[in-house]
Amino acid sequence: MAISAGRPTEQQGPSNPLVAGLERLPVAPTTLVIFGATGDLARRKLLPALYNLAHEGALPERFHLVGIARKEKAHEDYRAECEEAILQFSRRKPDDDVLAALLANVKYIPGTFDDAAVYSSLGDQLQEFDQDSGEPLNRAFYLSTAPEFFPLIIDRLGTGGLAHHERAKVRLIIEKPFGTSLQEARELNRKVLGIFDETQVFRIDHYLGKETVQNMMAFRFANGMFEPLWNRNYIESVQITAAEDIGIGTRAGYYDKAGALRDLIQNHMLQLLCHVAMEPPVSFTAEEVRNEKVKVLQAVPHPTPAQVPNISVHAQYTSGHAGGEDVPGYKEEEGVAHDSTTETYAALRLEVDNWRWAGVPFYLRTGKRLARKVTEIAVTLKPVPHLAFSQEGSLGVQPNQLVLTLQPNEGVSLRLGAKIPGTRMVIRPVNMEFLYGTAFLSQSPEAYERLITDAMRGDATLFTRNDEVEAQWLICDPILKEWEQSTDGLPTYEAGSQGPPEADRLMRVGDHWRAI
């Protein structure tokens, strides 16, 4: 029989010849359990993502959702809450029939996360679904709770006998933050891996689910013209910026404990750095891609206490003007202590000490209430070695700069030198621009739609591995410790500005922060 092989799916055995050519690969029948089912993340992101997957016919052919949260309520009441959240936050207007079909498979279990009865009820419910289906369904436990509950829930899943199943896959999806320090991350990893195998664990960094981040891999590894230049011989510096023009909104409770470095640099921005600096993976599989990223993180020297002041700056915004309006300073924001020393801005100068990148500075900065919302990676090339024409009367020949913009308008821009029309050979920089939105018909799915599907399929490519998260903390932990122990006052910057002037001292001679 001439059955040709289809694309591999998560499970072993003979290949499925019917999956070849399909854009949407099958997802095994699954019951998804959300801990923290009534929280903000579930309402704003997870439930709308599940609806959109249902709308597109992308959920498994057998799918059940179980919500777990503290408050006592009936299944019907929880379904009504799900419906309300989906109606409010879905990226498309829900179809009544599809929504009804999705909600028909939703159940709710009330209780506190330390209550053994919750896990007993959950086990019964999962078994009931299995019996209804005539087969054991895969199980995915999504921890969408405050991080202090992660160890407790993991522990109870283990003691409740829910962490493994003889005939079905059991997966654990853990939201960020994965620890608030190296020690916490290690302890959490120990707890997780004491009960689950690493292959069962999916640590979410929702940045990795964004098309824009995945596009960076395509940009680097599907275009032969850039890779020969992508090294210390041609690149002068790399600048990664994630600037926001808004304040902390209603997130004071979380943000005041976390700060800018934990919120963005330890996870998202180090992921971006990895995507810029990693070697081409042998194949686009979870292990190969993550191996290469870990190598990058391991090549970043861990700062010593003495180095921290020279390679890092942190600051906090004061009142100022943004978008033509007066805005409060961080300490005047609702829910923030008046004596808070939490940084709302963080900038680092890191190095990647390997053959490709030795000597190239990687500048990272992030902040709230800056002049503009932008996430970009700017790669500045070395200047030309000799210039045959005078720069008199021009803005001067500037090094080529490749800017990958992730948001708000995803694109690529290349700065080139061009002759100003006229009788003299005078040069000025011009930009060659490309916007992804102009070149594709499709709308990008929400990051959570991709990540939930991948987790249910068992594809961990877009999730952070245990050694990866610890390698991230090894870089950030010494900086945080030094900042906490520092007796120097926390610098400030005016809301709506470019950030604190102190950030300039991170720059090597000749380097400058790009205007936000």
Added chain:
Amino acid sequence: MPARVLNMIAFVDLEWMGEIANRLRGVGRYSASRLVVLAYERRRERLDARVMISSEREPTPGELALLRETVVVELGDRHLGDLTTIADPLVVTDMPTLLWSPHGNHEIAAPLLGLSQSVLVDSVDEPDATEAVQRAGMLSEQVYVVDLAWLRTTPWRERVAAWFDPPGKRLELAHLSSVTVRHHPESTVAAMLFVGWLSSRLGWKPSAWVGDNGALRGSAHTSRQDVALCLEGTPDLMVRGLEDVTLDTAEGQSVTLARNRGGLRARARSADGSEREWTIPGASRGEGGVLGEGIRQSLLRDPTYLPALDAARAMLP
């Protein structure tokens, strides 16, 4: 910002241009970035053209609006010999071009195939299923064919592939003993392509369809047993495409996927005779969605279409 994704040449009858404009409005974001409408009216002497630039929606502050361009050229019999020289300068260079001739006119529009990398057809529009399959086959020898009849089978193919994806179930593929597809009366080609897909993916050797009281019956030879095949038109189905698909195994297992409100209704029977029913959520794309998907698919390449089409051709009566 002007979008730069895809040229689409639509060769249409001038008197039905409004209907085509309505259909294209339904595709939303899947609109070609440059649409060249060649509106044909037999006795027209003058060549007229007009250009429109539009954005799908009002951009929010800080967002860039994507602009799409439409060029409408009204022409008559006397211009048909110069079709390519009329259309060629109007398409954006270095961008793929999709040809669509929704009102037939296949022979008249044929010279435009030379400008195109792909052609959009809807085989269910053809009055005769055999001719439709043969025509798609001939077109495939020249350009990449996107057949809306094939795209109407996509959710069915995805769900059947998913049903047999668990390792235990994959083994059942070799035990299939019958396949029955019920379809809209005009969608025989979609049903033929669905069976052609199964046949090509599973390495069956199918025989020709035989008419039987309004249905088409056939069989496919496999290394284990023959598979009985049946296509039945269902006059009650109001939308084009498939109504339901049933696959049985020699051991008595069966699965039926049927069109239903809010998704597909699945009904599975085990070898012991026990039955289960449930709904797999999913929204109907509607005809606008199918056409939009056709435009999007012209930028992709489905490696399973041609083998499915070849298998469907091999089964033609």
